[in-house]
Amino acid sequence: MKKQAIGFAVAAFAAAALAQESPRALYGGTATAAPQPRSAATQIAPRYKSTYRGYDDYGFDDFRKEWIDGCLSVGLTLSTMSLDDGHRPANRDDDFLGNINELKKDGGTVVAPTINYRLFNYFLFGLSYTKVEARTMNFNNHLSDGNAELKGLVLTAEVAYPLFDDLFIPHAGVGFAPLSGDFSMDSWWHAGYASPEDYERLGRDNSRYARHRYIDVDDESCIFLNVGVSCKLVDHLLLDISWRKLSLDPDCKFGYESGGHKTVESTGDFDMGCTMLLFSASYLF
Secondary structure, eight states: OHHHHHHHHHHHHHHHHHHHHHHHHHHTOOOOOOOOOOHHHHHHHOOOSSSSSTTTOOOOOHHHHHHHHHHHHEEEEEEEESSOOOOOOEEEETSSSSTEEEEESSSSEEEEEEEEEEETEEEEEEEEEEEEEEEETTTTSSSOEEEEEEEEEEEEEEEEBBTTTEEEEEEEHHHHHHEEEEEEEOOOHHHHHSSSSHHTTTOOOSSSSEEEEEEEEOOOEEEEEEEEEEEEEEEEEEEEEEEEEOOOOOOEEEEEEEEEEEEEEEEOOOOOOOEEEEEEEEEEE
């Protein structure tokens, strides 16, 4: 009886061991571990894929389609301007500076690059370059000392309202113009001569006089109104016409310089307020 009980025990143990092997092991193949079931978390929480920023699957193409295409435009702007008030009485008490009593538009048109970005379809931001230049005239001799200049980058922030599936886009808003002042002096005047003819007759000698004249124009900034309308006739080509009015009144001073030292003889201001008309052609991404 003991031998029979031991035999049954050995047979039961062998059957249990065979039950742990794969079918391939039973038929002479290589034994492989039984596959382990996935956890509940693995089954119900696969890898999340998103098209929003911050996830691995968000690439440059997604960024371009979402934030560049139809939003960013780069092009050229042609601007022309007219001075609002370029005359003062012909006397030293009420003129602009010294004997200067008249400012004339100079420089013609200005062509400069421009960048615009349209956000959420209804907000338009722009960055461009502008220049306001005026020729000074003296009432006593009807000659010019040089050109007063204001130039720099201009920022605009506007509200846009697209019409007819973006065919026309009226826009209006405000801009900020922090401009650098400068004065481009005529050589004869800076060198101290009485007229251009004397300067030519004496061989353009810039060292003849010890003291040289100078005019300095201060920097000036203003907030201005800007209105316009854009037109998209074909894909990627955006045409625009805009109007803006700038109030500019930079301080200025006249004096002499010698040996690197400057003295101030008189001060004043140049009324360079102007109205500008701008035409631009841009590539719309």
